Amino acid sequence: MASAAVPELAASAAAKAVVEWGRPAADVTHLVFSTYSGGKAPSADLLLASLLGLRPTVSRTILSLNGCSGGGRALQLAKELAENNRGARVLVACSELTLIAFYGPEEGRLDTILGQGIFGDGAGAVIVGADPVNSVERPLFEMAFATQTTIPETEDEITMRLMKGGLDFHVSVRVPKLLKSNVERCLIDAFESIGVSATWNDLFWAIHPGGRAILDHVEELLGLDAEKLAASRRVLREYGNMSGATVIFVLDELRRRRARGQEVAEWGVMVAFGPGITIETMVLHATGSLKEK
Numbered sequence: 001m002a003s004a005a006v007p008e009l010a011a012s013a014a015a016k017a018v019v020e021w022g023r024p025a026a027d028v029t030h031l032v033f034s035t036y037s038g039g040k041a042p043s044a045d046l047l048l049a050s051l052l053g054l055r056p057t058v059s060r061t062i063l064s065l066n067g068c069s070g071g072g073r074a075l076q077l078a079k080e081l082a083e084n085n086r087g088a089r090v091l092v093a094c095s096e097l098t099l100i101a102f103y104g105p106e107e108g109r110l111d112t113i114l115g116q117g118i119f120g121d122g123a124g125a126v127i128v129g130a131d132p133v134n135s136v137e138r139p140l141f142e143m144a145f146a147t148q149t150t151i152p153e154t155e156d157e158i159t160m161r162l163m164k165g166g167l168d169f170h171v172s173v174r175v176p177k178l179l180k181s182n183v184e185r186c187l188i189d190a191f192e193s194i195g196v197s198a199t200w201n202d203l204f205w206a207i208h209p210g211g212r213a214i215l216d217h218v219e220e221l222l223g224l225d226a227e228k229l230a231a232s233r234r235v236l237r238e239y240g241n242m243s244g245a246t247v248i249f250v251l252d253e254l255r256r257r258r259a260r261g262q263e264v265a266e267w268g269v270m271v272a273f274g275p276g277i278t279i280e281t282m283v284l285h286a287t288g289s290l291k292e293k
């Protein structure tokens, strides 16, 4: 069921992204697809390419089981592809279905219930490119800098394993504190790398809302004003933790808030995390056309 539904869900998100982009789907040169909800070949990226009518030469990559860092990883990879291939247009698609990880409670494993309580289904899609065609394309966010960090000795803190009965998923109770201890260093390093200085409250924020406790910990650590994580909190409240797709929803929510004049910061950050524990950090720059929308 998941194998069929995951690409269909992605196709519905991608079709909307393509319409907003303003160019035909056949102009997509690369596809990066992230999901934890599959386990077959040919995989969901091929089915998505066929559902959208992408060209047979589209260069496809599937990221499997990157978990909640999958959205951040896919966007970083798309940035690399777009910057290194003139004229490339990369479709990033993340599609997740909790069905694959649905199973009954386990003695002594409270996180089984936690996962089923806070996770949700969803798909998000983004078109990434460099050098926009000004007459057609309206860039929203520039990915100014991107980096990946692995927190040492945390490989057992978030785990996923495909078994006969589905996806065996575990998340330890230590995850919010581990992120709290490591996220600021990632942010400082990222901003130093591009020579931009800003206080945390000067920025707009797209943090993967892995759970309410994670947002609370980050907010407290960085001394963020309450509205700074409003986009992440709204997405978590409305849709749950949709794993890799969630940061795309948060970016979309930021775009809407900006259009309503609720978010005016020029620079911002996106942070996603997943098994590893892997932290994907990105410095974002709101582009002119985003501010005009």
Ligand SMILES: CC(C)(COP(=O)(O)OP(=O)(O)OC[C@H]1O[C@@H](n2cnc3c(N)ncnc32)[C@H](O)[C@@H]1OP(=O)(O)O)[C@@H](O)C(=O)NCCC(=O)NCCSC(=O)CC(=O)O
Pocket: 066, 067, 068, 069, 109, 110, 111, 114, 118, 158, 171, 172, 173, 174, 175, 176, 209, 210, 211, 212, 213, 214, 241, 243, 273, 274, 275
């Ligand atoms: C789930 C919550 C909203 C519940 O908040 P509450 O304030 O209601 O309750 P709480 O935090 O006191 O937790 C209630 C009880 O559950 C226990 N508890 C909490 N998290 C647990 C876990 N992961 N494993 C086992 N037990 C856990 C607590 O110790 C406590 O036990 P007791 O009652 O005995 O004291 C919050 O704990 C939360 O946001 N946790 C972080 C979730 C998380 O790690 N998300 C990341 C998912 S992974 C991800 O996003 C990336 C990926 O998948 O790749």
